[in-house]
Amino acid sequence: MNTMMKISLALLRSAILLTFLTIAVLSAFVSPASAADTDQDLMNRAKAIFGPLPAFMPSPDNPITPAKVKLGNMLFWEPRISSDGVVSCAKCHPLGLFAADGLKKAVGNHCKENPRNSPTIFNAAAQISAHWIGNRTSVEDQAKQALIGPPSYGMPTYESVEKILKSMPGYVKLFREAFPQDKEPVTVDNFARAIGAFERTLMTPSSFDDFMNGKAEALNAQQKRGLRTFLDTGCTTCHYSPYVGGQIYRKFGVFQPYENLTKSQPIDEGRFAVTKNEADKYMFKVPILRNVAATPPYFHDGSVEKLEDAVRIIAKLQLNRDLTKEQAADITAFLGSLTGAIPESAIKAPLLPLAD
Amino acid sequence: MNTMMKISLALLRSAILLTFLTIAVLSAFVSPASAADTDQDLMNRAKAIFGPLPAFMPSPDNPITPAKVKLGNMLFWEPRISSDGVVSCAKCHPLGLFAADGLKKAVGNHCKENPRNSPTIFNAAAQISAHWIGNRTSVEDQAKQALIGPPSYGMPTYESVEKILKSMPGYVKLFREAFPQDKEPVTVDNFARAIGAFERTLMTPSSFDDFMNGKAEALNAQQKRGLRTFLDTGCTTCHYSPYVGGQIYRKFGVFQPYENLTKSQPIDEGRFAVTKNEADKYMFKVPILRNVAATPPYFHDGSVEKLEDAVRIIAKLQLNRDLTKEQAADITAFLGSLTGAIPESAIKAPLLPLAD
Numbered sequence: 001m002n003t004m005m006k007i008s009l010a011l012l013r014s015a016i017l018l019t020f021l022t023i024a025v026l027s028a029f030v031s032p033a034s035a036a037d038t039d040q041d042l043m044n045r046a047k048a049i050f051g052p053l054p055a056f057m058p059s060p061d062n063p064i065t066p067a068k069v070k071l072g073n074m075l076f077w078e079p080r081i082s083s084d085g086v087v088s089c090a091k092c093h094p095l096g097l098f099a100a101d102g103l104k105k106a107v108g109n110h111c112k113e114n115p116r117n118s119p120t121i122f123n124a125a126a127q128i129s130a131h132w133i134g135n136r137t138s139v140e141d142q143a144k145q146a147l148i149g150p151p152s153y154g155m156p157t158y159e160s161v162e163k164i165l166k167s168m169p170g171y172v173k174l175f176r177e178a179f180p181q182d183k184e185p186v187t188v189d190n191f192a193r194a195i196g197a198f199e200r201t202l203m204t205p206s207s208f209d210d211f212m213n214g215k216a217e218a219l220n221a222q223q224k225r226g227l228r229t230f231l232d233t234g235c236t237t238c239h240y241s242p243y244v245g246g247q248i249y250r251k252f253g254v255f256q257p258y259e260n261l262t263k264s265q266p267i268d269e270g271r272f273a274v275t276k277n278e279a280d281k282y283m284f285k286v287p288i289l290r291n292v293a294a295t296p297p298y299f300h301d302g303s304v305e306k307l308e309d310a311v312r313i314i315a316k317l318q319l320n321r322d323l324t325k326e327q328a329a330d331i332t333a334f335l336g337s338l339t340g341a342i343p344e345s346a347i348k349a350p351l352l353p354l355a356d
Numbered sequence: 357m358n359t360m361m362k363i364s365l366a367l368l369r370s371a372i373l374l375t376f377l378t379i380a381v382l383s384a385f386v387s388p389a390s391a392a393d394t395d396q397d398l399m400n401r402a403k404a405i406f407g408p409l410p411a412f413m414p415s416p417d418n419p420i421t422p423a424k425v426k427l428g429n430m431l432f433w434e435p436r437i438s439s440d441g442v443v444s445c446a447k448c449h450p451l452g453l454f455a456a457d458g459l460k461k462a463v464g465n466h467c468k469e470n471p472r473n474s475p476t477i478f479n480a481a482a483q484i485s486a487h488w489i490g491n492r493t494s495v496e497d498q499a500k501q502a503l504i505g506p507p508s509y510g511m512p513t514y515e516s517v518e519k520i521l522k523s524m525p526g527y528v529k530l531f532r533e534a535f536p537q538d539k540e541p542v543t544v545d546n547f548a549r550a551i552g553a554f555e556r557t558l559m560t561p562s563s564f565d566d567f568m569n570g571k572a573e574a575l576n577a578q579q580k581r582g583l584r585t586f587l588d589t590g591c592t593t594c595h596y597s598p599y600v601g602g603q604i605y606r607k608f609g610v611f612q613p614y615e616n617l618t619k620s621q622p623i624d625e626g627r628f629a630v631t632k633n634e635a636d637k638y639m640f641k642v643p644i645l646r647n648v649a650a651t652p653p654y655f656h657d658g659s660v661e662k663l664e665d666a667v668r669i670i671a672k673l674q675l676n677r678d679l680t681k682e683q684a685a686d687i688t689a690f691l692g693s694l695t696g697a698i699p700e701s702a703i704k705a706p707l708l709p710l711a712d
Contacts, residue, residue: 074452077450079453079457079458080453080458085457085459086447086457086459086463090705091442094433094705095705095707096430096705096706096707096708101441101442102435102436102711103441103442107440107442111466111467293710294710339710342707347704347705347707348703348704348705349446349450349451349452349703349704350703351451351452351698352453354649354650355458
């Protein structure tokens with residue numbers, strides 16, 4: 001090897017080294033730009049799957065008016081129309097606890113246990129149906145039927161409820177204002193419409209919405225990893241829409257009976273109870289995940305206390321995926337970004353009309 | 357009679373007639389002034405017996421601070437420190453129902469019936485004691501002991517409550533802010549102080565206060581008659597102070613056993629249960645009458661549903677007075693003027709800290 005060649009080789013080595021160094025240095029500098037690109041990708045994927053949370057949950061059958069919302073807010077807190085004088089919507093949906101009661105299963109009049117866990121009523125009106133097994137068509141239907149539900153308000157008849165409401169002049173006036181076209185406005189159907197109108201205003205936008213709206217820093221690094229894992233693992237097969245669920249029924253326990261992991265007792269056959277169709281055995285409505293971190297315990301029977309455990313269990317049952325501890329923690333952190341801001345109007349316990 | 361005399365007599369008659377006419381006309385014009393004098397008398401009598409409602413109920417042992425009130429408002433609504441996860445202060449004192457529950461007797465954890473009726477906690481902290489039989493020294497003492505009261509929160513120990521509160525970082529922070537001098541601020545004693553500070557802000561000034569402050573038209577004619585009858589009949593022997601009661605114990609049924617008229621079942625021996633002193637048999641704390649029209653049913657056992665009936669019964673039992681229908685209606689109308697304005701802060705159901 002002549003001197004020229006040695007020099008050439010040395011120069012070549014230096015050039016290669018310099019190139020690598022340059023790439024390394026440039027990479028270090030461009031990495032924020034890459035992250036931004038990735039954030040943008042993540043935002044786009046999220047927006048495509050979830051979409052923006054609307055300002056309220058509209059209903060062509062029950063247009064929202066201020067007078068209905070005002071009355072609905074009061075009726076939501078009204079216990080004097082229950083068989084023991086203690087049950088109101090707010091009993092199983094205390095607004096200060098994100099409109100869920102924190103119990104395994106809801107407790108109604110005279111301490112009767114309900115068959116399933118109380119879901120939050122925040123953001124809830126846009127679901128396919130109400131109740132875990134879809135035996136209520138809407139939040140309005142749920143509110144109305146609760147009045148005569150034996151483990152709920154437990155009233156003997158709808159007429160008995162109307163009689164109590166009609167006995168309070170304050171309510172008669174409010175029903176008249178909320179339903180000005182009706183000759184006899186104080187009905188359980190209008191009770192249901194007023195409660196429904198109130199509930200349809202209870203949206204809780206969260207930092208996740210800020211992220212989807214382009215604010216990359218609204219989620220921290222762990223929450224972004226969690227969102228990515230949530231999208232990649234297949235959670236969004238069921239948990240989609242702005243409500244992150246609530247749009248379909250699915251068999252709980254696709255790869256094995258759910259009670260294997262939840263230790264549930266007794267076994268609930270889900271939507272089968274409604275349809276008597278074998279195919280509906282163990283089918284439940286996919287719950288919305290808005291505010292899920294704030295509304296333990298989990299699943300239809302509240303059988304699992306911790307959100308991270310619920311995340312691991314559902315991934316195994318539905319997708320046969322064994323999440324690592326890190327993945328479960330990341331998804332749990334992402335789910336925390338769905339805990340929203342509660343509208344001021346929602347956390348008022350309004351003064352109720354006096355008995356005559 | 358000469359002409360001069362005739363003329364003089366005619367003039368005299370005319371003068372007398374004119375005088376009478378003048379008096380009659382003037383009387384017609386001055387009658388509002390007379391009424392105003394009477395209103396002023398009534399105001400003066402009322403002010404002497406009742407006195408002005410303060411802006412809040414102070415306590416040298418538990419100074420009111422914004423941080424304590426904020427924490428107390430939240431703890432007031434907190435059900436997760438009860439044995440069934442359902443009982444909070446707000447259960448037996450729903451603020452939307454003027455902080456009384458409308459039941460004959462309060463219902464605590466696991467639907468256990470309490471021995472007596474829930475009194476309102478509005479304006480309540482300035483009473484001689486808490487509870488109908490005075491077995492709690494103050495609202496703070498009541499709040500603390502309720503935690504382990506078997507028919508109330510039903511928790512096994514104070515430590516079990518403290519453990520739950522300490523498990524929620526949101527509460528740890530709030531206790532620290534409310535009790536900055538304390539090394540270990542999360543205690544049931546501080547729980548009681550925070551609840552007490554919140555309750556001590558819950559004053560409900562009413563049209564009766566406007567009247568005492570000189571606004572004669574704040575009470576209508578029937579209410580003024582009722583107030584006069586209330587003062588004249590002797591009701592104020594027991595129902596005095598700005599709270600219209602709450603300052604002394606009295607035997608319920610001075611002239612005959614109370615159950616003769618209330619049909620109470622079982623018979624409650626009142627304060628005797630606390631002191632075991634024969635002289636305290638059937639002694640109860642005289643209840644405050646602020647918001648009494650808004651807080652049925654009546655008496656220590658809620659045995660009487662209508663306020664007008666309660667008015668007639670108590671006058672007969674305590675004063676041996678048979679009120680006429682009109683007198684009872686007038687007093688009831690006056691008591692309606694004690695229904696006050698609820699502070700906005702009182703009817704908030706605040707968002708509670710999340711479980712860890």
